[in-house]
Amino acid sequence: MTQNGEIAIRTEDVRRHYAMGASTIPAVDGISLEMRAGEFVALLGSSGSGKSTLLNLIAGLDRPTAGAILVQGRDLAQMDSEELARYRRHTVGMVFQSFNLIPTMTLEENVELPARFAEVDRAERKELVRASLARVGLSARVTHRPSEMSGGEQQRAALARALVNKPSILLADEPTGNLDSKTGTEILNLIRECNDALRMTVVMVTHERALAEKYAARMIFLSDGKLAGNGGPR
Amino acid sequence: MKIQDLLELAGRNLRESKLRNSLTTLGIGVGVASLVAMLSLGVGLQELASNRLTRSGLFDQIAVYSRPEFRGFRSGEGGDRENPNRGRDLRPLDKAARLEIEKLPNVVEVYPEIRFTSEVRFGEKSQFTYVGGLTPSAKASDAFEKMQGTFFTSPNAEEVILQTRFAKTLADKPEDLLGHDVTLRYAERQALSSGASGGGSPAKKADAAGDSGGEGFSVVRRERNVRVVGIIETEPFGGMRSFGRGGIFIPLNLAEKLAPMGSSSSVRELLRTSASATTFQTLMVRMASPTHVMAAEKAIEDMGFSTFSIMEAMRNLRRFFAVLDLFLGIFGSVALAVASLGIINTLVMSVLERRREIGIMKALGASDRDVRRLFFAEAGSMGLLGGLLGVALGWVIGKAINFGTNIYLARQEFPPEKIWSVPWWLVAGAIGFAVLVSLAAGLYPASRAAKLDPVKALRYE
Numbered sequence A: 001m002t003q004n005g006e007i008a009i010r011t012e013d014v015r016r017h018y019a020m021g022a023s024t025i026p027a028v029d030g031i032s033l034e035m036r037a038g039e040f041v042a043l044l045g046s047s048g049s050g051k052s053t054l055l056n057l058i059a060g061l062d063r064p065t066a067g068a069i070l071v072q073g074r075d076l077a078q079m080d081s082e083e084l085a086r087y088r089r090h091t092v093g094m095v096f097q098s099f100n101l102i103p104t105m106t107l108e109e110n111v112e113l114p115a116r117f118a119e120v121d122r123a124e125r126k127e128l129v130r131a132s133l134a135r136v137g138l139s140a141r142v143t144h145r146p147s148e149m150s151g152g153e154q155q156r157a158a159l160a161r162a163l164v165n166k167p168s169i170l171l172a173d174e175p176t177g178n179l180d181s182k183t184g185t186e187i188l189n190l191i192r193e194c195n196d197a198l199r200m201t202v203v204m205v206t207h208e209r210a211l212a213e214k215y216a217a218r219m220i221f222l223s224d225g226k227l228a229g230n231g232g233p234r
Numbered sequence B: 001m002k003i004q005d006l007l008e009l010a011g012r013n014l015r016e017s018k019l020r021n022s023l024t025t026l027g028i029g030v031g032v033a034s035l036v037a038m039l040s041l042g043v044g045l046q047e048l049a050s051n052r053l054t055r056s057g058l059f060d061q062i063a064v065y066s067r068p069e070f071r072g073f074r075s076g077e078g079g080d081r082e083n084p085n086r087g088r089d090l091r092p093l094d095k096a097a098r099l100e101i102e103k104l105p106n107v108v109e110v111y112p113e114i115r116f117t118s119e120v121r122f123g124e125k126s127q128f129t130y131v132g133g134l135t136p137s138a139k140a141s142d143a144f145e146k147m148q149g150t151f152f153t154s155p156n157a158e159e160v161i162l163q164t165r166f167a168k169t170l171a172d173k174p175e176d177l178l179g180h181d182v183t184l185r186y187a188e189r190q191a192l193s194s195g196a197s198g199g200g201s202p203a204k205k206a207d208a209a210g211d212s213g214g215e216g217f218s219v220v221r222r223e224r225n226v227r228v229v230g231i232i233e234t235e236p237f238g239g240m241r242s243f244g245r246g247g248i249f250i251p252l253n254l255a256e257k258l259a260p261m262g263s264s265s266s267v268r269e270l271l272r273t274s275a276s277a278t279t280f281q282t283l284m285v286r287m288a289s290p291t292h293v294m295a296a297e298k299a300i301e302d303m304g305f306s307t308f309s310i311m312e313a314m315r316n317l318r319r320f321f322a323v324l325d326l327f328l329g330i331f332g333s334v335a336l337a338v339a340s341l342g343i344i345n346t347l348v349m350s351v352l353e354r355r356r357e358i359g360i361m362k363a364l365g366a367s368d369r370d371v372r373r374l375f376f377a378e379a380g381s382m383g384l385l386g387g388l389l390g391v392a393l394g395w396v397i398g399k400a401i402n403f404g405t406n407i408y409l410a411r412q413e414f415p416p417e418k419i420w421s422v423p424w425w426l427v428a429g430a431i432g433f434a435v436l437v438s439l440a441a442g443l444y445p446a447s448r449a450a451k452l453d454p455v456k457a458l459r460y461e
């Protein structure tokens, strides 16, 4: 899966340091990398190596202590909180290890939420939700609440929610971490479909090297907040 | 986020923890209810008092007198005390003055207070009493509400209304007098023009002392039959409007026509003015509403007359009501302030509980502003619901108090009263106030929610 096209995400010496009393914890410590549009990248590394922190920086959920994060030519570090919210709404979709569906809302309402924030018209919203749920194969479960669904279904719902605003980047933080390998494979197949059919750039954090090798076009290794090595295309 | 979506989300969040939110809303409701209850009690009492007093005809009245002679008013010529001509500087309360006062803004009517003694005869019986003149507007007095017979048929009718107390001196059963004529015997002042005396039999002649001109007047004895049309229990306006007691009443126009000498009290005043130019001892001025009394009083005093009004004298009463309203309002607001603490508590709890949810919403693209507005919408909705509930509750409490009061009044043999009034501005104001207080209470929780760091909120604990 080679993408020769333009750069979707570029980080330039990005740092995220946490102040813990007198000392600082360099969760992300000077990372420069590039991801091309439509690329499927896996972020690997031991626990505490800074994978989630880097992903949150790319997601615009967190701000770097130093450095730049350029997405589609714009530096996230320079955006105000309103602009960052808009960026999260329209440009990225996120999937988490713990699904993070809102327990009081039905599946449909959960998926609809990002479209509400994006101020999409009601009628159009319904259509987006329907299409998104169809893509992950959950059309039959729209009125169920998260507690009534299996982990795999919940993660598919979370994926549908991440896709509803048709973002160009999908960020997944250990999406299979809470799933058995069969269900995990289902999810990864869906993610690959997003990458293939929708031409989305995918950045996936994972512990499992085997999965990364199977699905990702490229592996990036982190260690203590720094780049440990770049696996090229297989 | 669009307002509609905001309200929808707020609504579903409120429904999600029903018990807690409805308790909070109930708290606001109780606060608003106590505010409404207190204020409508104040308003009701005030309305009751002012309706009573307005109907009593006392508060829109100004009594106008000519200035007492012993008090200088224009120039402070203190050495003039012995000068007999000093009185000439005084402005007479005459027809011209009456016209001038009538032209003041918001004056409804100006009429002289006429009261004179007369002998009243019915058949064999005869009694002396005071005769009072009544304007057509006096009909509004509650004294005529339960009268026997009717009010005067016209402003000039030769008719009389008796007080029961006086009527009893003429007949054993006062109602027997209705429809019959009684005879008034009174003294009338009559101008002497070129020596020719007016009709009637002159009983007494007097030259106007101090008047160099040959003008003078005579006092003649007169008789006049008037028909009894009504009998009243109490004096109109509690006897206070005319500041004097009368046993019987005739239309004011009739009383003026009779021009009895009794309408001038002091002989000196009688003598000072020429007989042809009528002066009044007291003019009563009725204003369109009590609010106009002060201004008119000032204008009339500037003309050079003395005035008296209950309105002026009762200023303190109105101040009392203003203070009462204020206190009742503060008292009611305390309950609402306590309720607002409930809102703060509920929302802060909610922010803590929904940390993760807030984090998720932010990850999905909600801005800080969206989150803040969502919490505001929740606070405002609770305020609105609480306000509506409170107004309803307050209204019911008011009804209950009113009901209880009337049972008490009935036991004391008083007629029922409406001591409770919930005007629309109070309803709207209370609901608006509840929403405002709730929004203010939501300020802190909402900004806390908005500032929440999504990364921390999403880190699974």
Ligand SMILES: Nc1ncnc2c1ncn2[C@@H]1O[C@H](COP(=O)(O)OP(=O)(O)OP(=O)(O)O)[C@@H](O)[C@H]1O
Residues within 6 Å of the ligand: A018, A019, A020, A025, A026, A027, A045, A046, A047, A048, A049, A050, A051, A052, A053, A054, B456
């Ligand atoms: N809010 C914070 N305050 C202080 N230190 C933090 C904070 N968030 C993360 N860290 C630290 O930053 C480092 C990187 O954390 P991060 O969550 O990115 O690791 P990770 O690679 O995602 O690990 P895992 O595989 O266990 O999820 C860790 O040492 C963590 O303790």
Ligand SMILES: [Mg+2]
Residues within 6 Å of the ligand: A051, A052, A053, A173
């Ligand atoms: Mg992590």
